[in-house]
Amino acid sequence: xxxxxxxxxxxxxxxxxxxxxxxxxxRQIQQSNPGICFxxxxxxxDVCLNPGGTLWxxxxxxxxxxxxxxxxxxxxxxxxxxxxxxxxxVPRGWMLPVTPGTQLITVGGAIANDVHGKNHxxxxxxxxxxxxxxxxxTDGTVLECEPQSDLFKATIGGMGLTGILxxxxxxxxxxxxxxxxxxxxxxHSLDAFFDLxxxxxxxxxxxxxWIDCLSGSQARGIFLRANHADATPAGAKTPGxxxxxxxxxxxxxxxxxxxxxxxxxxxxRLQARKAGAGFAHYxxxxxxxxxxxxxxxxxxxxxxxxxxxxxxxxxAKPAIAALLDSIRxxxxxxxxxxxxxxxxxxxxxxxxxxxxxxTLALDFPNQGARTLKLFNTLDSIVRECGGRLYxxxxxxxxxxxxxxxxxNLPEFLxxxxxxxxxxxxxxxxxS
Amino acid sequence: xxxxxxxxxxxxxxxxxxxxxxxxxxQWAQQGASHLTLVARNADKLALIAQDLRVxxxxxxxxxxxxNFTDPAAIQQLVxxxxxxxCPDIVLIAHGTLPDQTLCQQNLAINADALMINGMSPVxxxxxFVTHMVAAGQGTLAVIGxxxxxxxxxxxxxxxxxxxxxxxxxxxxxxxxxGSPVKVVLVKPGPTDTAMTAHLKxxxxxxxxxxxxxxxxxxxxxxxxPTVYAPAKWALIMMIIRHLxxxxxxxxxx
Numbered sequence: 001x002x003x004x005x006x007x008x009x010x011x012x013x014x015x016x017x018x019x020x021x022x023x024x025x026x027r028q029i030q031q032s033n034p035g036i037c038f039x040x041x042x043x044x045x046d047v048c049l050n051p052g053g054t055l056w057x058x059x060x061x062x063x064x065x066x067x068x069x070x071x072x073x074x075x076x077x078x079x080x081x082x083x084x085x086x087x088x089x090v091p092r093g094w095m096l097p098v099t100p101g102t103q104l105i106t107v108g109g110a111i112a113n114d115v116h117g118k119n120h121x122x123x124x125x126x127x128x129x130x131x132x133x134x135x136x137x138t139d140g141t142v143l144e145c146e147p148q149s150d151l152f153k154a155t156i157g158g159m160g161l162t163g164i165l166x167x168x169x170x171x172x173x174x175x176x177x178x179x180x181x182x183x184x185x186x187x188h189s190l191d192a193f194f195d196l197x198x199x200x201x202x203x204x205x206x207x208x209x210w211i212d213c214l215s216g217s218q219a220r221g222i223f224l225r226a227n228h229a230d231a232t233p234a235g236a237k238t239p240g241x242x243x244x245x246x247x248x249x250x251x252x253x254x255x256x257x258x259x260x261x262x263x264x265x266x267x268x269r270l271q272a273r274k275a276g277a278g279f280a281h282y283x284x285x286x287x288x289x290x291x292x293x294x295x296x297x298x299x300x301x302x303x304x305x306x307x308x309x310x311x312x313x314x315x316a317k318p319a320i321a322a323l324l325d326s327i328r329x330x331x332x333x334x335x336x337x338x339x340x341x342x343x344x345x346x347x348x349x350x351x352x353x354x355x356x357x358x359t360l361a362l363d364f365p366n367q368g369a370r371t372l373k374l375f376n377t378l379d380s381i382v383r384e385c386g387g388r389l390y391x392x393x394x395x396x397x398x399x400x401x402x403x404x405x406x407x408n409l410p411e412f413l414x415x416x417x418x419x420x421x422x423x424x425x426x427x428x429x430x431s
Numbered sequence: 432x433x434x435x436x437x438x439x440x441x442x443x444x445x446x447x448x449x450x451x452x453x454x455x456x457x458q459w460a461q462q463g464a465s466h467l468t469l470v471a472r473n474a475d476k477l478a479l480i481a482q483d484l485r486v487x488x489x490x491x492x493x494x495x496x497x498x499n500f501t502d503p504a505a506i507q508q509l510v511x512x513x514x515x516x517x518c519p520d521i522v523l524i525a526h527g528t529l530p531d532q533t534l535c536q537q538n539l540a541i542n543a544d545a546l547m548i549n550g551m552s553p554v555x556x557x558x559x560f561v562t563h564m565v566a567a568g569q570g571t572l573a574v575i576g577x578x579x580x581x582x583x584x585x586x587x588x589x590x591x592x593x594x595x596x597x598x599x600x601x602x603x604x605x606x607x608x609x610g611s612p613v614k615v616v617l618v619k620p621g622p623t624d625t626a627m628t629a630h631l632k633x634x635x636x637x638x639x640x641x642x643x644x645x646x647x648x649x650x651x652x653x654x655x656x657p658t659v660y661a662p663a664k665w666a667l668i669m670m671i672i673r674h675l676x677x678x679x680x681x682x683x684x685x
Contacts, residue, residue: 021479023475060626064483
């Protein structure tokens with residue numbers, strides 16, 4: 001069947017095998033090498049694709065196994081959605097410590113991409129809270145891995161290339177409820193952004209900012225920070241689970257040169273009106289786009305790229321300024337643009353994306369050569385300061401850029417499973 | 432329903448390892464059911480499902496049972512045993528397999544098995560449970576039929592005929608129990624994304640998500656609707672297919 005990833009840049013035929021349960025998986029993958037796991041299809045590029053080859057669909061591997069109400073330790077299959085964990089356990093006082101901007105991803109995908117969230121400076125990335133997992137190798141053996149082991153470190157952020165995750169033990173964190181107390185601060189320069197990020201690091205668990213991608217180095221944006229609330233705020237109403245849907249793909253991208261500036265203006269003004277203290281339920285605060293199903297269709301039939309880089313702290317300010325100037329100059333981008341700082345922490349995986357510094361993430365409707373040319377310009381800025389790109393978002397980075405950004409690559413390659421291959425692994429490692 | 436509380440308390444699922452049944456069980460577990468009896472042929476798979484449901488609702492009493500699904504005496508015994516624990520508020524009969532139509536045409540043994548497991552077996556379970564529910568004067572019996580039972584089609588008329596038997600049988604039960612406190616619900620799912628339809632997916636068929644289908648079923652049972660198409664659009668599609676004149680229908684490759 002034809003399969004696309006979230007960016008909808010390709011729709012190639014794949015042989016899809018649904019892994020029905022963790023006991024059957026070893027038998028089910030037998031005749032089908034080489035393949036790659038496909039969870040909920042939320043990575044943007046080709047990390048989860050294998051055109052013409054096999055995909056092992058893990059979304060059916062979605063059972064809980066055990067939960068300890070005393071310790072908050074959850075064992076579940078790798079295809080369980082983060083949303084199902086949260087909706088089941090938040091009412092019982094436990095929450096995933098780290099989630100990205102969507103909870104519609106599987107546990108396996110979260111591990112394979114070592115996803116991060118708005119609280120990186122406090123709690124690190126998803127892999128920091130994985131206590132153990134079982135990995136099925138394509139030769140049929142099943143290995144139990146714990147954080148001390150090299151295979152564990154290779155698998156965290158390992159793009160699914162070290163084996164098939166069957167199930168994992170996760171450490172949840174206690175929460176008093178679903179509410180966050182928030183603070184919204186408009187800012188008008190990059191200096192102001194970095195000052196806010198510095199000041200917020202101690203007192204706020206979640207920090208993130210929306211940035212107007214057309215504002216260049218004279219950046220303006222909205223800085224959001226939040227902490228978990230101890231009590232239900234007065235007047236708080238739990239949001240329902242209603243989802244809107246983008247039912248069709250419009251013939252052209254709704255995000256384009258004409259729409260981008262007014263969109264950004266409107267968004268900035270709407271958000272700036274909310275300036276100051278408030279409260280929010282964790283779902284709309286952390287995963288605003290989950291309320292709109294198929295939002296990726298708004299970029300039209302050609303799909304879109306997301307460019308997410310991190311630049312080290314030392315050069316963060318000038319590098320982010322240079323990136324924003326290039327994007328403004330090209331008149332490209334989207335109103336979905338995020339700027340945040342990472343904490344100074346050691347990453348749990350050999351190929352984990354976060355490093356101490358600032359990360360910029362931005363959608364770009366696919367305009368072919370023009371878009372790719374802009375990315376080359378952005379690449380050179382990122383490379384020069386020793387930054388890297390995020391594989392969960394990537395569909396096009398050159399192999400040498402990956403090697404330069406991820407110095408642990410040679411160590412990682414020792415742990416690859418020869419029966420696993422993806423479009424991304426062939427693009428970046430030649431096999 | 433005779434129970435006073437809003438959510439059903441005692442639920443029995445026959446064919447509990449089916450994808451649709453498993454997702455119905457999850458919803459009932461989350462809604463706060465108190466007792467869940469799961470019956471299936473494969474004990475290992477049943478154990479995985481019970482584990483999952485225990486995490487979703489630690490207060491839920493889960494009872495797993497395997498059984499013979501084709502022997503009338505065994506079915507009677509199984510149902511009597513379950514009913515002796517307390518008459519269920521909801522019984523969902525969900526088992527079935529999707530046979531290969533061509534194989535059924537070539538091999539009458541496969542054909543007979545398919546008719547048995549998809550047609551005879553569910554109606555025998557239904558009859559056995561209804562007896563207990565009528566005696567207790569309460570409960571909702573839901574049986575999973577299929578849109579395939581609405582009109583015989585060359586691509587799967589063996590399966591369709593078995594599900595057609597289920598449709599007529601449930602109609603009869605509904606007629607018999609009209610005005611009684613016992614409700615009988617016929618569920619007709621369209622093609623759903625489960626293990627049973629994995630091969631259809633390869634052929635590029637558009638399948639409904641099993642969560643959505645389970646959601647329609649749970650809501651339909653709650654409302655006590657006589658017929659639940661899941662998702663609802665299949666009511667319209669099948670109405671058209673049932674009424675297509677033969678000269679049009681016979682040209683269709685469905």
